[in-house]
Amino acid sequence: MAQNAFDIRSLNLWYGTNKVLKDINLAIPSQGVTAIIGPSGCGKSSFLKTLNRMVDRIPIARWKGEIFFNGFDILKKDIDLVALRSEVGMVFQQPNPFPKSIYDNVAYGPRIHGQKNKNRLNEIVEQSLRDAALWDEVKNNLRHPALSLSGGQQQRLCIARALAVKPKILLMDEPCSALDPVATARIEDLIAELQEKYPILIVTHNMQQAARISHKTAFFLQGEVIEFDRTQKLFTNPDDTRTEDYITGRFG
Amino acid sequence: MRQTFEHELEELFQDLLYMGGLVKKTIQKAVNSLKTHDLEGAREVIEKDDVIDELELKIEEKCMSLIARQQPMARDLRKIGTALKIITDLERIADHSTDIARITLRIGDEPHIKPLVDIPRMAEIAQDMVNKALEAFIHEDVGLAHEVCNLDDSVDQLHNQIFRELLTYMLEDTKNIKQATHLLFVSSSLERIGDHATNLGEWLIYMVTGKRKELND
Ligand SMILES: Nc1ncnc2c1ncn2[C@@H]1O[C@H](COP(=O)(O)OP(=O)(O)OP(=O)(O)O)[C@@H](O)[C@H]1O
Ligand SMILES: [Mg+2]
Numbered sequence: 001m002a003q004n005a006f007d008i009r010s011l012n013l014w015y016g017t018n019k020v021l022k023d024i025n026l027a028i029p030s031q032g033v034t035a036i037i038g039p040s041g042c043g044k045s046s047f048l049k050t051l052n053r054m055v056d057r058i059p060i061a062r063w064k065g066e067i068f069f070n071g072f073d074i075l076k077k078d079i080d081l082v083a084l085r086s087e088v089g090m091v092f093q094q095p096n097p098f099p100k101s102i103y104d105n106v107a108y109g110p111r112i113h114g115q116k117n118k119n120r121l122n123e124i125v126e127q128s129l130r131d132a133a134l135w136d137e138v139k140n141n142l143r144h145p146a147l148s149l150s151g152g153q154q155q156r157l158c159i160a161r162a163l164a165v166k167p168k169i170l171l172m173d174e175p176c177s178a179l180d181p182v183a184t185a186r187i188e189d190l191i192a193e194l195q196e197k198y199p200i201l202i203v204t205h206n207m208q209q210a211a212r213i214s215h216k217t218a219f220f221l222q223g224e225v226i227e228f229d230r231t232q233k234l235f236t237n238p239d240d241t242r243t244e245d246y247i248t249g250r251f252g
Numbered sequence: 253m254r255q256t257f258e259h260e261l262e263e264l265f266q267d268l269l270y271m272g273g274l275v276k277k278t279i280q281k282a283v284n285s286l287k288t289h290d291l292e293g294a295r296e297v298i299e300k301d302d303v304i305d306e307l308e309l310k311i312e313e314k315c316m317s318l319i320a321r322q323q324p325m326a327r328d329l330r331k332i333g334t335a336l337k338i339i340t341d342l343e344r345i346a347d348h349s350t351d352i353a354r355i356t357l358r359i360g361d362e363p364h365i366k367p368l369v370d371i372p373r374m375a376e377i378a379q380d381m382v383n384k385a386l387e388a389f390i391h392e393d394v395g396l397a398h399e400v401c402n403l404d405d406s407v408d409q410l411h412n413q414i415f416r417e418l419l420t421y422m423l424e425d426t427k428n429i430k431q432a433t434h435l436l437f438v439s440s441s442l443e444r445i446g447d448h449a450t451n452l453g454e455w456l457i458y459m460v461t462g463k464r465k466e467l468n469d
Contacts, residue, residue: 208323235325237462247325249254 038220089162095154152183407446
């Protein structure tokens with residue numbers, strides 16, 4: 001088993017002439033929760049989007065470097081993007097369920113991957129909803145539209161949708177920023193459970209959240225990784241004064 | 253937001269230093285009263301203890317409130333954590349001064365079995381340690397904090413010396429036993445004060461460097 005979920009080496013990313021990731025070298029552990037923090041615009045989302053090649057959808061994006069995942073460099077041209085995106089699950093800031101039923105949202109991925117067996121699909125949907133701690137709330141309404149759920153439930157549905165295709169890692173980009181404290185606490189509990197099975201890489205603007213839920217934390221600043229360390233160390237005694245200034249709110 | 257926080261942190265440290273100043277004075281006053289049979293002075297030390305206990309509670313409350321409202325990180329967090337720890341050491345030092353004052357009251361006007369020399373010297377060093385520790389906090393001076401910790405050795409040595417000396421007095425004449433035991437308690441209190449002052453130094457080092465260092469084993 002690989003030691004790291006992602007091995008990122010000398011990664012650079014440009015949008016047109018704007019260089020937004022600068023020589024990133026980072027090893028994302030294959031276990032536990034890794035948090036990314038940093039001021040707005042420092043490249044956190046761009047970094048996540050590179051890890052599952054969603055940057056391909058941005059025409060002006062160019063990149064250089066290597067990202068090893070499962071022993072392969074996923075920045076190579078000939079990589080299977082559909083397979084990659086199911087192995088690297090992604091959850092966004094705004095819950096974005098499809099305008100379909102709860103069931104169809106979760107079954108969407110497995111169907112694309114050719115799963116037609118009804119019983120098997122039912123099993124996958126139930127298991128994914130259970131793993132996303134949503135099953136008990138929706139088991140009697142699986143045919144209801146996903147958009148009728150609350151924001152927090154929609155977010156858990158999106159997590160279930162990602163889980164349905166058996167990802168090797170979950171990426172989350174500010175998954176709680178549109179949620180109230182109670183819904184946020186539920187997602188945090190869920191993350192604590194999920195990380196037993198999946199490594200999780202989460203971007204958050206909430207420092208306390210990073211401190212609460214992650215094992216390691218990376219601090220990004222203007223496209224660079226300034227510091228990457230155990231969360232406990234980074235939040236009690238960071239090595240770099242820029243990290244210190246940012247986490248204590250002295251920034252800028 | 254940051255500015256209010258900064259201001260409150262500063263206030264917290266002002267309170268701490270104020271408490272430290274009061275605590276430091278109790279050591280001198282307690283030992284002076286002992287030396288000069290000043291029962292009135294001893295009573296004052298005991299009364300002062302309530303003020304110090306109240307200060308401890310007040311500072312503790314401020315720390316809790318800062319943690320709850322500001323969710324401090326990194327150095328800010330270490331500062332507040334340190335404040336929470338050292339108020340206990342300061343309060344304990346004042347308690348030991350009170351213990352010494354109580355012994356002064358017990359001895360009362362009874363003449364000392366020997367002139368007190370080493371005990372006041374020990375008190376002087378202990379007080380110097382507290383003083384240096386407080387200075388170290390004002391200037392965030394790690395070097396000075398190390399000095400504090402080093403001074404503890406001489407306090408320990410004096411304590412051993414006093415112990416042996418008092419033992420000979422007890423063996424010489426059983427009538428000495430009672431007062432010698434009292435004085436032995438005083439010496440132990442001063443030795444403990446030295447340990448608490450050492451803790452102050454160690455906490456300052458942690459606050460500044462983020463590293464916990466056990467300096468007195
Ligand atoms: N599609 C795009 N086309 C051009 N520039 C972009 C694009 N997306 C992001 N950028 C730019 O790239 C830089 C990094 O943006 P990114 O969204 O990765 O930052 P972020 O750290 O996620 O910020 P936030 O915390 O606000 O979400 C910014 O300067 C941004 O303006
Ligand atoms: Mg972003």
